[in-house]
Amino acid sequence: MKYKFDWKEKIKDEELEKVIEIIKSDRLVLVPTETVYGIAASALSDEACKKIFIAKGRAQDNPLIVHVSDKEMIIRLVKNVSDIEEKLINAFMPGPFTLILEKNDVICDTASAKNPTIGIRMPSNSIIHEIIKKSQIPLAAPSANISGKPSGTCIEDIFEELKDNVDCIIDGGECKIGIESTVVKVIDNVPTILRPGYITEEDIRKVCGNVRLSANLFKKVEENEKVESPGMKYRHYAPKTKCVLVSKSENQIAKINEILLEDENACVIGFKEDRDLIKAKKYIDVGSKYNLEEVARNIFSALRKVDKENVDLAVIEGVEKEGLGLSIMNRLVRACENNVIE
Ligand code: TXA
Ligand code: MG
Numbered sequence: 001m002k003y004k005f006d007w008k009e010k011i012k013d014e015e016l017e018k019v020i021e022i023i024k025s026d027r028l029v030l031v032p033t034e035t036v037y038g039i040a041a042s043a044l045s046d047e048a049c050k051k052i053f054i055a056k057g058r059a060q061d062n063p064l065i066v067h068v069s070d071k072e073m074i075i076r077l078v079k080n081v082s083d084i085e086e087k088l089i090n091a092f093m094p095g096p097f098t099l100i101l102e103k104n105d106v107i108c109d110t111a112s113a114k115n116p117t118i119g120i121r122m123p124s125n126s127i128i129h130e131i132i133k134k135s136q137i138p139l140a141a142p143s144a145n146i147s148g149k150p151s152g153t154c155i156e157d158i159f160e161e162l163k164d165n166v167d168c169i170i171d172g173g174e175c176k177i178g179i180e181s182t183v184v185k186v187i188d189n190v191p192t193i194l195r196p197g198y199i200t201e202e203d204i205r206k207v208c209g210n211v212r213l214s215a216n217l218f219k220k221v222e223e224n225e226k227v228e229s230p231g232m233k234y235r236h237y238a239p240k241t242k243c244v245l246v247s248k249s250e251n252q253i254a255k256i257n258e259i260l261l262e263d264e265n266a267c268v269i270g271f272k273e274d275r276d277l278i279k280a281k282k283y284i285d286v287g288s289k290y291n292l293e294e295v296a297r298n299i300f301s302a303l304r305k306v307d308k309e310n311v312d313l314a315v316i317e318g319v320e321k322e323g324l325g326l327s328i329m330n331r332l333v334r335a336c337e338n339n340v341i342e
Pocket of ligand 2: 142143151
């Protein structure tokens, strides 16, 4: 890393020029978005996008999301936008929403992993927005983490992991949302959620009248299985420490305490309200179970804390798979590598 810029208070003009110079010379910048931090590079350049894959240790067949500043830029990058796709764009962009569209040749093959489609996202975070708008370069940016690890929602969590792999780090403070965008593809005229996120099934139903969840959201997918989204195949969000997720049920807390009796050297990721009911020596508080937005904001940092606790097991308190809870559970099931107690 050559540069570290602090833009928590405001975007600094001279430093913005430097960032644009770095992007134009096909190098990498760690940038905040409203969901999670991203490792960004020009989506127009194979050379730049190849560096992202190397920095993350990312599988070659897993395409990147391309970030844009406005609708005009979308039109420049894709072949065709149907009426339903236009409705989704108008309703959810800018914001934590990614739409898979048919790409044209402007976007490089490395960004799309040679797929005919590309994920397009228009972030609402002002820092990444300004960089794209001022440079007029669409930015390919996956979540800022080594592949397989939890996504990064503040610089402190990912600095050590990524400092040698990027040219510039921009600190924009904590991400407002904390889990990644909802990824949607319109299949046979029905918006289909390939990755749940902050925008929920209900939000999409209200706009389109119709929505489907991919069948693979909670399934363990094999390496050679054909899926709608390559990201579904890979290990994700997992701490090094073994994790077990205890689903929401009437005796959820009793089940957690049972596990803790058997395993003395375990920690718990749980809610503020249950701290005194759960007999854990080490407790990582993710916020209130009545405030899922708070839980979403804290979940990746909590998963990252597990490996620092020096325990041999992390027991995680699950939430109902509804609304934002569905997205949180999607991340947790993967973090536990499907080790779930119903
Ligand atoms: O909130 C976000 O989306 C963050 C911030 C940085 O914008 N980005 C992000 O990117 O989460 P990434 O690369 O970590 O996750 C992108 C997901 C992967 O699961 C990938 O497989 C899927 O989107 N994806 C990307 N392009 C696709 C395509 N053309 N078809 C199907 N799935 C795609
Ligand atoms: Mg990711």
